[in-house]
Each structure stands twice: as C-alpha cells, then as structure tokens.
Amino acid sequence: MRLRLCQEAVSRLAVQTRQAKKTRNAECAHSGGTRSRVALRPRAEALLSWYDRHCRILPWRAKPGERPDPYRVWLSEIMLQQTTVKAVAPYFMRFVTRWPTVRALAAAPLEDVLRHWAGLGYYARARNLHACAKAVMERHRGEFPSEEAQLAALPGIGTYTAAAIAAIAFEVRTAAIDANGERVLARLFAVEAQLPAAKGRIRSLGEGLLPPTRAGDFAQALMDLGASICTPRNPSCVLCPWMRACLACRRGDAETFPRKVPKPEGQRRRGAAFVLLRANRAILLRSRPPEGLLGGMAEVPTTEWTHNFDESAALAHAPRPQCVPLRWRRLPGVVEHVFTHFPLRLTVYLAAIERSTVPAPQGTRWVALSELADEALPTLMRKVIAHAISQRSPL
Ligand code: SF4
DSSP, rough: OOHHHHHHHHHHHHHHHHHHHHHHHHHHHHHIIIIIISOOOOOOOHHHHHHHHHHHOOOSSOOTTTTOOOOHHHHHHHHHHHHHHHHHHHHHHHHHHHOSSHHHHHOOOOEEEEEEEHHHTTHHHHHHHHHHHHHHHHTTTTOOOSHHHHHTTTTTHHHHHHHHHHHHHHHOOOOOOHHHHHHHHHHHTTTOOTTTTTTTHHHHHHHHOOOOHHHHHHHHHHHHHHTTTSOOOSSGGGGGGGGOHHHHHTOOOGGGGGOOOOOOOOOOOEEEEEEETTTTTTEEEEEEEESSSTTTTEEOBOOOOTOOGGGGGGGSSSSSOTOOOOOOOOSSSOEEEEEEEEEEEEEEEEEESOSSSSOOOOOEEEEEEEGGGGGGOOHHHHHHHHHTTTTOOOO
C-alpha cells in the first residue's frame, strides 16, 4: 500500500515537472515566436532596469549614491571564488571589522589571517589575499590600481577578478563575467562550444552587450540574474528581462547550457588521523607546510594521504610523546571530505594521556580544547576532531 502511494507521488511529481517545462517553453516560444519571428537583440538597458528594481542587498555592495570601496570589492571577489554568498557574508563582515583597510590587513600576521579564514576553504586564497594586501602597499602605496593589467599582476587576482574590480570599483568599461554570467550568456546566445574552451567566446559576447556607462552595475546585474533567475536548474525565464531575446529559452533547452567538458573524477585518497588528548583538556596539533594543499593551516598529525594507503602500517606515523606509553584506539566509522581534485577518506585513531605536563613532540603543540576556535583549522580537521571528541571516554 505504502509502495503504491510512493509510486503515485513519484508519477505525480514527474507530470508536474513536465507541465512546468512545457509552460516555460510555451512562454519562451510565445514571446519569441508569436510577437517576433526573429529573436530580439538583448539590450543592456533591459538588464539594468531589472537590476535597479531587483538587485540583491549584499554587505560588500555600495549603497545607491555611494562610491564602491575597492578594498571591499576585492575582498568580496576573492572570498566568493568557488564559494556561495551565504557562506561568505559572515566571513566578510568579520574581516572588515577586524581589518577595515588594506593597510590593516597587510600589517596583520599571516597566521591571524588564516585563523579568520578557517572554514571558508580553498586556503591558497587566504595566503594570496595577505600577499596581495602587502603588494598593494608596496607597489601602489596602499591604493588599488584601476587598470586591469595592473590588478591582474597582483597575487591571487586572475582575469575575471581583475575585470570585476576594475568594473565595479572604478567603472572601467570591461566585461566581468563570473560563472553565473557565463551561464546566462551561454543560454542567451545558445553557445554550443564547451567550457572552459568557450570562455573567450562568451566573454566577447558579454563585451558586445556592455552599456556605455554603468559597467559595474552591468557586471553585478549579470551575477544577480544568474544567481536568482537564470539558475542552473529550472530557470525562471518568465521573470527574465531577456526572455524575448534568449535563444536557449526559445529552443526550450536552457538547462542544457552551458555545455561543459565532463570533469574526470579524482581518485580517492586515504589516510589516518591521530587525535591525542592530554588530561582531556588539550589536543595535539601541528601546522602544515606553508605551500601546497591547506598550506599553513593547523591539523592533528596524520599519515600521508595516498591512493594505496596501507592501514596496517598507519600507527608507525602516530605521534609519540617521550616516556609515555600510548594505547591508540581505532574509532568506528571514517571521515570523508571532498577536495576540488580528489575525495579523501580518513580513519581516525584516538589516544589519551592522563598527565597534564607531558611535553609535545617536536613540530607539534598542545592546544587547549577551549581555544580550538582560535586555531586555523580547515573544515576537514574540524570534522576529524568532532568525530574523535564525540567518542572519547572520560579519563
Ligand atoms: S532565465 Fe531563461 S530567458 Fe533568461 S537568460 Fe536564462 S535561459 Fe534565457
């Protein structure tokens, strides 16, 4: 009986989805087909007037009439790379409260910046952020340059970010097209070429649409349209200011754009992590090397992370404080984490020392559990520690 109800619900859902698609296609076909046999040319004015009514209120955006602050524009653009607006907002506020200017950020110790970045991921960005702040102080006397080429020569600023800062902070007439914008333009012009090779083509299509003024608003309007209307799934074409000009909408296959070369799935790596507690109040941590994956971040000691991890030899890599016999316990379950290029699976070992005076082995340090929040712990390590702490037994 329950199975039948489920099947009915699934088929009802399938019918509703088909109907929604038909309606969307019909709406697109109507606007493009009945009123005009030839697709209209998309106009920047239509997008800008939509933006004037519907732009998102974001903590890094200048209010109407205000001049955008290049520091805030740059900081937000770096934080938003590969990360959602929702995740970035609290980090952005924390950063600008602590370091309100590029000068203040450049003067901060890198460890402090990494600590405040912890949890936001893609940690190379934090190191580049700090290096870029220093470079702005040294090369440009604390003022961000307005030219794209000079911006792109700074650490951590790529082609898109340079264009975004130039357009938004300095009103340079340039096309700043992020992933949201790429999706919108690929659909608008039904670009058949696949990303990433199609980036140049999409950018020049974007350049062709640039308005004579308001380059910053145009860039942000494209971002907002992609984020709220022209979404990866179920775009709300009926609400789109470019519906009558959109080729993909007229064809009814908007969701299939942008075309992309399928990403090869990274091979899983495995390893072991060692959580050592001292008198149940402190945990043994170390810092990762400054370069490479999670560079400079804090971690519990681990084995290497490899494709051919041999778990029977894992304990040979466990930390060994002098003169203290340890009983490592392999905890049930594993910790899974996905990096950009590979998924990782860690088994977790836990041991505890009753004495509170045991010194940390070379290259490691004891950190009070009550002060863990101040450490630059990446999300992976937070998961490992939470996994271990939830299973510790009282000493
Ligand atoms: S929302 Fe629809 S009409 Fe607008 S650009 Fe995207 S696919 Fe085209």
